[in-house]
Amino acid sequence: MTAPKRQVRVILRGQAKTEFEELNRIAGTQQAQGETNSQEMQLLRSIRQKSDLIKENPVYGENVPKRLIPRSLVVNNLFRVELTGYWRMLYTLNSDQVEIVAFVIYIFDHERYDKLFGYSKR
Secondary structure, three states: OOOOOOOOEEOOOHHHHHHHHHHHHHHHHHHOOOOOOHHHHHHHHHHHHHHHHHHOOOOOOEOOOHHHHHHOOOOOOOOEOOOHHOOEEEEEEEEOOOEEEEEEEEEOOHHHHHHHHHOOEE
């Protein structure tokens, strides 16, 4: 007999939650002005799509090797997902017997991603 499949939740927190709320605000204003496909709207769709993929498969993203995880993040595991427009989403997984929780901790553009990981421009 196989164990029941654990529920997977995706929760935005910290910077990711703030960024998502700001994108929602901007996209809402744009939509009210008749815009139908702005960069912000595309990015929101991408975030929602990737969140759904994470719910289906919690290890969907690219696993960041432990030695490359910035110490400032204080997490045991880290996954990276590419979004539209060269944006990135970082999340970490926590689990127990009942559920798996994917905490999205960053949603940012490529420049801020490079800065967090200490990559420099060539």
